[in-house]
Amino acid sequence: MMPYLELVGLRRQHSSNQPPAVNNLTLSASRGEVVALLGPSGSGKTTVLRLVAGLDEPEAGSVSVGGRDLRGVAPERRGIALMFQRPLLFPHLTVLDNIAFAPRMAGVSRRDARVKAARFLELVQLDDYGDRSVRSLSGGQEQRVALARALAAEPDVLLLDEPFSALDPSLRADMHQLLAEVRAVIEPTILMVTHDQTEATSVADSIALLVDGHLEQHDTPDRLYTQPASLVVSRFLGGVNEFPGVVSAGVHISDIGHLLVPDAADGGAVLVIRQEAVFLASPTDTRADAVGEVLSVESAGPRRTVTVRCDGIRVVAEVGPAQSARVGDSVGVLLPVSQRHVVPVPMSPAPVPATR
Amino acid sequence: MRPLRWLRSTFGVVGRLGLVLWFVVPLVPMLLWVFANRWPYPSVLPTELGTDGLHQAVTEGVASAMGRSLLLAAVVALVATPIGAAAARALTFGRVPAGRLVEVILLAPIAIPSFAVVMGLNIVLLRWRVPGLVGVMTILVVAAIPYTTYVMRVAYLGHDLGYEEEARTLGASPEAVRWRVHVPLVLPALTVSAFLAFLVGWSDYIVTLLVGGGQIVTLPMLLGATTTGTGNESVVAVMAVLCVLCPLLLFGAITPIRRRSQPTHSAEIDRPVAAAELVGSR
Numbered sequence: 001m002m003p004y005l006e007l008v009g010l011r012r013q014h015s016s017n018q019p020p021a022v023n024n025l026t027l028s029a030s031r032g033e034v035v036a037l038l039g040p041s042g043s044g045k046t047t048v049l050r051l052v053a054g055l056d057e058p059e060a061g062s063v064s065v066g067g068r069d070l071r072g073v074a075p076e077r078r079g080i081a082l083m084f085q086r087p088l089l090f091p092h093l094t095v096l097d098n099i100a101f102a103p104r105m106a107g108v109s110r111r112d113a114r115v116k117a118a119r120f121l122e123l124v125q126l127d128d129y130g131d132r133s134v135r136s137l138s139g140g141q142e143q144r145v146a147l148a149r150a151l152a153a154e155p156d157v158l159l160l161d162e163p164f165s166a167l168d169p170s171l172r173a174d175m176h177q178l179l180a181e182v183r184a185v186i187e188p189t190i191l192m193v194t195h196d197q198t199e200a201t202s203v204a205d206s207i208a209l210l211v212d213g214h215l216e217q218h219d220t221p222d223r224l225y226t227q228p229a230s231l232v233v234s235r236f237l238g239g240v241n242e243f244p245g246v247v248s249a250g251v252h253i254s255d256i257g258h259l260l261v262p263d264a265a266d267g268g269a270v271l272v273i274r275q276e277a278v279f280l281a282s283p284t285d286t287r288a289d290a291v292g293e294v295l296s297v298e299s300a301g302p303r304r305t306v307t308v309r310c311d312g313i314r315v316v317a318e319v320g321p322a323q324s325a326r327v328g329d330s331v332g333v334l335l336p337v338s339q340r341h342v343v344p345v346p347m348s349p350a351p352v353p354a355t356r
Numbered sequence: 357m358r359p360l361r362w363l364r365s366t367f368g369v370v371g372r373l374g375l376v377l378w379f380v381v382p383l384v385p386m387l388l389w390v391f392a393n394r395w396p397y398p399s400v401l402p403t404e405l406g407t408d409g410l411h412q413a414v415t416e417g418v419a420s421a422m423g424r425s426l427l428l429a430a431v432v433a434l435v436a437t438p439i440g441a442a443a444a445r446a447l448t449f450g451r452v453p454a455g456r457l458v459e460v461i462l463l464a465p466i467a468i469p470s471f472a473v474v475m476g477l478n479i480v481l482l483r484w485r486v487p488g489l490v491g492v493m494t495i496l497v498v499a500a501i502p503y504t505t506y507v508m509r510v511a512y513l514g515h516d517l518g519y520e521e522e523a524r525t526l527g528a529s530p531e532a533v534r535w536r537v538h539v540p541l542v543l544p545a546l547t548v549s550a551f552l553a554f555l556v557g558w559s560d561y562i563v564t565l566l567v568g569g570g571q572i573v574t575l576p577m578l579l580g581a582t583t584t585g586t587g588n589e590s591v592v593a594v595m596a597v598l599c600v601l602c603p604l605l606l607f608g609a610i611t612p613i614r615r616r617s618q619p620t621h622s623a624e625i626d627r628p629v630a631a632a633e634l635v636g637s638r
Contacts, residue, residue, distance in 0.1 A: 053525050075524040082525040088518050092540040101536075105527035153526050 003028035004189055005035075005052075005157050010061035012047050021047040023213045025061070029157075029206075032187040035218075036194055036204035040236065044213040045193040049159045052191060053082045065156045076105070081155035085162040087142035089134040095145050096121065096130035102153035120148040123182060140171040144178065151182065160192040164199065176203050197237060209233055225274060227341045234272045234343065240316045241278065243271040244345070252342055256290050256313045259335060261342050269342040277339035278317035280306060280325055281332040288332025290315065294325050308333055383600070389593030409590025418578060418595055425558055425575040426602070432496045432557030437550040439497070440504025441542070447505075448512035463502045470499065474566050481567060491567040496560055500553035507552060511545030547610045555603055575599055 010025040022044040029035045037045045050056040052063050054075035063070045070078050081102070089098050099117035104110065114130075121130055124144040129137070137145065143163060150158055164175045176199065182188070194200050200207045201221040208218040216236075217229040228234035231242065245254025245268075252261045252271045259271060283291045292310030300318070306325045308315045315333050325331060389395065390409055392402030446452045447459055465473065474495065481491040523537045524530075539546070561576045570577075579595040582588070 053521075055521050055524070074529075075521075076527045076529055078525075080525060082522065084518055084522060086516075086518060088516070088522045090519065090523075090537060090540070092543075101523070101528075102526040105523075105529075105532060105536075149526065159525075 002030065004031035004033075004066055005029040005191065006062075006064045007048070007052065008062050008064075010048065010051055010063070011059045012044075012051055012056060013059060014047075020044075020213050022051065022058075022210075025210075025213070025215050027208050027215060027218055029189055029191060031066075031189055032183075033206065034183070034190040034192060034204045036192050036200035036207045037210055038194060038197065038200045038207050039210035041195060043210045045195075045210055046161055047213075048210070049082060049161050049191065049193055052157070053080050053159055054078050055082070079156040080159060081150040081153040081157075082159040082161065083146050083150040083163050085165055087139075087146035089137075089142055089145055089149070091134055093134070094130065095126070095132050095134055095137070098134060098145060099149045099152045101149060106153075117148075117152055120152045121145075123151065123185065124148040124178060140167055140174065143167065143171075143175060147175075147178070147182070151186065151188065156189065158188045158190045160190060162193050162195065165194070165196065172199070179203060209236060211236065226277070226339060228272060228343065231270060231272070231343055231345070239272055240275055241273045243313065245269065245271060247342055252340070254313075256310055256315070259289060259340060260337055261340050262337070264342045265344065267344055268346045269344045271340055271342050273335050273339050273341065275305065275316045275318040277336055278315060279334035279336070280308070280317050280319055280323055281334055283330040283332045285332040285334075287334055289335045290333045292331065292333060294327050294329045294331055297325055297327060306331075383597075386593045386596055389589050390597055392590055392593075395589070409588070409594045412588060412591045413594040416578065416582065416591065417573065418575070418598065421573050421575045421578040422598060422602070424573060428493065428496070428560075428564075428572075428574060429554045429557030431493055432500050433550040433554040435493075435497045436500035436504045436553040436556070437546060440501050440506075440549055440553070441508045441546060443501070443505045444508030444512050448509055448515075449517070459505075462505050465499050466502045471562055474563050478566050488568045488571055492560075492564055492572060495563050495567060496557050497553075499560075499563070500556040503552040503556065504549040507545055507549040508542070511542050511549075515542060544614045547613045551603075551606060551610055554606065558603060559599070 005028060007025055007027045010022050011020055012022045013020040025044075025048060027035070027048075037048055039045050047056065051058050054070065054073060065079065070080075089095075090101065093101065096114055096117050099120050100110070100113035103113035103116050108116065118127075118130060121127060124147055126141060126144055126148070129141065129145070134142065134145065147163070164172045167175060180203075183190075192200075192204065194203075204221065206218060206220055207224050209216045209224065211232055216233045217224060219227070219229075224233065225237055225239075228237065228239065234242070243252070243254040243256050243259075245252050247253075247261060247264045247266050247269045249266070250260060250262050250264060252259045252264065252269060254271060261269075261271065281288050290310040290313075292308040292315065295307045295309050295314070297307075298305040302321055303318055304321075304325070306317045306319055308317065308331055310333060315335075317333065319325065388402055391405050391407065393406035393408045394404035395402040443458075443462055447455050452458050477491075477495060486494075519537055519541060520533050523533045528536060559576060560574075561580060564572055564574050564577055565580075568577075575595060575598060579592065579599060582595060583592050
């Protein structure tokens with residue numbers, strides 16, 4: 001699809017004695033797509049939103065929407081609405097007038113703006129709250145009104161800055177559902193900042209992972225988890241299995257053994273595999289890629305995290321309640337070929353015999 | 357615990373009652389004097405009630421003096437409030453080089469005795485041939501700015517710029533943001549600020565006397581002259597009551613405004629975040 005929102009080479013440094021908050025960021029989103037900007041605190045996510053909204057000026061790079069370059073365009077003329085983590089509802093206006101704010105600013109009459117606002121209030125399922133003071137709303141209701149207010153601006157791009165992070169988990173799930181319903185009706189293009197991986201994967205079509213102001217990877221949630229572009233991405237997303245080695249003729253050679261990695265380029269590489277993709281089997285299972293001893297079993301709700309030592313290498317598997325494992329058990333470890341991924345890095349490990 | 361609570365509650369009621377008496381009791385004899393045609397010593401109450409004092413006060417020009425006072429106070433409030441607000445906003449959001457120094461200069465008129473300043477400025481104004489009324493207004497505006505700046509500074513410390521940024525992304529121009537978002541949000545503080553500036557203009561005696569050269573007859577000037585000149589307590593009481601009544605009525609009028617535009621509870625919870633944003637620590 002053609003990119004609709006395009007950020008090219010964005011750079012922003014808040015002060016000269018600090019590293020750039022955002023450096024050479026290039027990112028795009030198609031029309032109607034939801035892109036989650038994911039990253040740890042201080043990675044520059046909010047700065048990106050502020051640059052896109054025009055609240056801060058980039059030192060380099062450009063932002064364009066639908067082919068229109070927004071350099072030098074004031075925030076109110078960009079057609080981009082920003083919803084902050086705090087609802088920031090205007091306390092001197094009623095709920096309906098808060099939502100009618102953007103239409104009023106666009107020159108719509110008070111009456112027509114209110115009619116329009118009522119439609120958006122209905123969209124966020126707060127039909128009867130129009131005449132209320134915003135001070136009478138709960139936290140979740142405030143966020144719904146804030147979302148309706150941003151949508152009422154009918155922006156080309158909607159920016160969400162951790163909009164649901166202050167809500168409790170059940171309210172957050174409600175808001176995710178609401179956002180899905182809103183998308184089904186008006187298909188806005190959304191760039192959403194979050195530090196919550198679960199939120200990013202459940203709400204967004206694609207995730208852009210930002211670390212220290214650099215874009216590490218922009219991909220679908222599935223590919224981000226199973227095919228991380230770097231060890232930083234893998235580790236940020238909770239990946240713990242890393243086997244440094246070398247790829248030669250489609251085989252990754254490391255201390256854990258020779259493992260097939262079709263299509264991987266030759267050279268130094270770390271093989272990564274999600275712990276959720278690792279299976280445990282009988283030590284005599286011929287399909288096992290390695291055999292080892294269970295070092296620890298940690299319970300994580302209905303699932304358990306099992307650490308296995310195979311020839312001095314630790315392999316972590318996250319297993320369901322159907323699989324039993326006790327400390328000291330001898331187990332076979334299955335690393336499905338489809339779930340293996342190599343991250344190229346310069347290194348020179350000693351080759352190990354036997355291919356599995 | 358219960359007796360202790362009872363004791364606290366009793367002390368609270370007694371304390372409040374005491375405060376009310378503290379302010380109201382001195383006004384009672386003054387109010388009685390307003391309607392006393394005769395109140396010779398040692399009578400506890402006036403021996404003859406009437407409106408002679410009121411008529412006398414009108415004859416001596418209390419209405420026009422009050423008009424001048426109102427005008428002077430209104431001008432001081434109208435000029436000093438926006439200046440104080442602009443200064444406070446610039447100082448709070450770090451847009452002023454050497455902000456501390458500027459703040460000290462702005463607040464200096466409170467620390468320096470006004471008599472000394474006025475004597476010095478009077479000579480300057482005379483040499484520059486500045487008309488008395490303009491001089492009085494200028495000096496009173498300068499005297500009111502520390503109060504307006506201080507009140508607005510406190511207000512801006514709790515003001516979240518996020519509201520204004522949100523409004524911009526919703527399509528509001530800087531001008532629309534100012535009048536539709538910024539001013540309504542700080543309106544309670546602006547009102548208090550204007551009230552204090554009004555009081556500076558309304559209650560001034562020294563500046564009006566020295567710089568005005570006795571040509572600008574305001575209510576305090578008339579009151580001062582009447583007190584020292586006629587010795588007619590009833591007339592003095594009428595003028596004194598008018599001096600008190602006008603600010604009191606104004607205070608009553610602005611009370612509903614002072615109580616509105618409080619932030620939503622989410623905004624209050626997130627105040628530290630907002631404060632962090634104020635100093636640009638994103």
